[in-house]
Amino acid sequence: MFDLSPADWTAVELTIRISIVATLCALPFGLGLGWLLARRNFWGKSVLDGLVHLPLVMPPVVTGYLLLISFGRKGPIGALLYEYLGIVFSFRWTGAALACGVMGFPLMVRPIRLALEAIDRKLEDAASTLGANRGLVFLTVTLPLALPGIIAGVVLCFARALGEFGATITFVSNIPGETQTISAAIFTLTQFPGGDAAAGRLVLISVALAFAALFASEWLSRRAAIRFHGD
Amino acid sequence: MLAVGVEKQLGALKLDVKFEAKNGATALFGPSGSGKTSIVNMIAGLVTPDRGAIALDKTVLFDSGAGIDVPPHRRRIGYVFQEGRLFPHLSVRQNLDYGRRMSGVPRDDGEFARIVKLLDIGHLLDRRPGHLSGGERQRVAVGRALLMQPKLLLLDEPLASLDAGHKREILPYLGRLRDDAGIPIVYVSHAPIEVRRIATTVVRLDAGRVVATGGTELLKDAEDDIFA
Numbered sequence: 274m275f276d277l278s279p280a281d282w283t284a285v286e287l288t289i290r291i292s293i294v295a296t297l298c299a300l301p302f303g304l305g306l307g308w309l310l311a312r313r314n315f316w317g318k319s320v321l322d323g324l325v326h327l328p329l330v331m332p333p334v335v336t337g338y339l340l341l342i343s344f345g346r347k348g349p350i351g352a353l354l355y356e357y358l359g360i361v362f363s364f365r366w367t368g369a370a371l372a373c374g375v376m377g378f379p380l381m382v383r384p385i386r387l388a389l390e391a392i393d394r395k396l397e398d399a400a401s402t403l404g405a406n407r408g409l410v411f412l413t414v415t416l417p418l419a420l421p422g423i424i425a426g427v428v429l430c431f432a433r434a435l436g437e438f439g440a441t442i443t444f445v446s447n448i449p450g451e452t453q454t455i456s457a458a459i460f461t462l463t464q465f466p467g468g469d470a471a472a473g474r475l476v477l478i479s480v481a482l483a484f485a486a487l488f489a490s491e492w493l494s495r496r497a498a499i500r501f502h503g504d
Numbered sequence: 505m506l507a508v509g510v511e512k513q514l515g516a517l518k519l520d521v522k523f524e525a526k527n528g529a530t531a532l533f534g535p536s537g538s539g540k541t542s543i544v545n546m547i548a549g550l551v552t553p554d555r556g557a558i559a560l561d562k563t564v565l566f567d568s569g570a571g572i573d574v575p576p577h578r579r580r581i582g583y584v585f586q587e588g589r590l591f592p593h594l595s596v597r598q599n600l601d602y603g604r605r606m607s608g609v610p611r612d613d614g615e616f617a618r619i620v621k622l623l624d625i626g627h628l629l630d631r632r633p634g635h636l637s638g639g640e641r642q643r644v645a646v647g648r649a650l651l652m653q654p655k656l657l658l659l660d661e662p663l664a665s666l667d668a669g670h671k672r673e674i675l676p677y678l679g680r681l682r683d684d685a686g687i688p689i690v691y692v693s694h695a696p697i698e699v700r701r702i703a704t705t706v707v708r709l710d711a712g713r714v715v716a717t718g719g720t721e722l723l724k725d726a727e728d729d730i731f732a
Binding site for chain 2: 400401405406413
């Protein structure tokens with residue numbers, strides 16, 4: 274059953290790499306934006322909040338298309354990135370990671386924001402009277418107390434990235450070995466007669482990955498809970 | 505010595521107070537809503553006065569005229585809050601060490617042992633705050649504030665959240681603290697029995713103003729609450 278072809282393995286490896294890169298790159302933005310939305314009041318806050326959540330409610334194909342026209346080689350952002358930093362997204366696995374990161378971003382920001390909102394600000398005041406400047410208060414009090422929410426956000430974003438299909442295929446197409454993730458590979462296999470067995474194997478891998486991510490998150494949040502309530 | 509002269513509009517309450525606190529314990533005594541907690545928050549730097557000045561010894565902490573406002577983390581003022589505010593994700597030992605580490609005070613095992621003994625919290629060091637009783641929590645909060653080697657200690661109704669038994673348990677520690685600490689203590693309370701036990705000077709507040717300053721004889725007419 275599990276005699277995966279090299280091409281299947283490539284898709285699995287690529288999916289995991291894309292999901293990890295997408296989640297890690299989204300995390301600093303997710304923390305920053307979660308903090309901004311939880312702690313600051315500014316003009317246009319609800320617009321920003323809406324923009325962040327847009328990928329959650331828009332058809333993924335639309336998100337992919339918007340990425341294509343803005344981050345493509347000739348798009349306004351894509352052209353600048355290529356010219357000054359040499360970064361190319363279109364038809365590369367990095368583009369797939371960008372699409373997955375954008376799609377997972379709202380799922381990451383929400384739990385982080387809620388965790389930050391739930392923190393008792395009085396504990397931060399107490400830390401500042403004990404000599405901690407703002408940066409140290411954030412690192413030693415805010416961040417550890419928000420950790421369960423941050424873990425939840427990371428896991429949700431990662432899980433979304435694992436399964437991303439529509440935005441990725443619209444933005445960076447379906448190139449084996451470059452942008453063809455498990456989902457795209459399954460889709461391709463189902464388009465031809467005789468692909469069912471290979472598709473079935475990838476489906477099983479996909480289910481196993483999803484379970485692994487769930488168990489990892491459960492284990493991590495239990496550990497975080499133990500840190501709060503003691504042994 | 506601490507010198508406070510500040511004004512602040514707090515909703516309907518106009519806070520306008522002037523007092524000094526020398527070594528020993530100065531009680532800010534008055535009914536709820538007389539502005540006691542706001543005053544200690546201003547001393548700690550957590551609330552900014554509209555006008556006025558706060559000085560500790562020769563250091564100006566706040567002066568609206570000169571534009572001086574030292575941030576809380578550089579004031580070196582130990583603050584024991586009504587609800588303790590221990591960090592739930594740290595052990596008692598880490599809580600006790602927090603202020604010392606953040607204030608850059610060198611490690612001093614002798615001082616740590618002395619404070620732990622003074623407050624009788626040695627058996628709690630490896631526990632989490634969630635596993636402490638109210639009285640234990642407040643003793644750890646006092647220890648945490650003392651171990652940062654503060655120049656002033658603020659105690660904001662440290663017994664208010666405790667039942668009568670726990671209050672009786674902590675009062676002797678606070679008395680010892682007043683005699684041992686060697687720094688001014690500002691003690692906020694609305695309970696005459698506590699103030700009589702702890703205070704060397706009483707600043708009596710009402711509706712945001714100082715109505716009298718003197719010794720504990722100011723409390724003669726004050727009614728004790730049920731616990732005595």
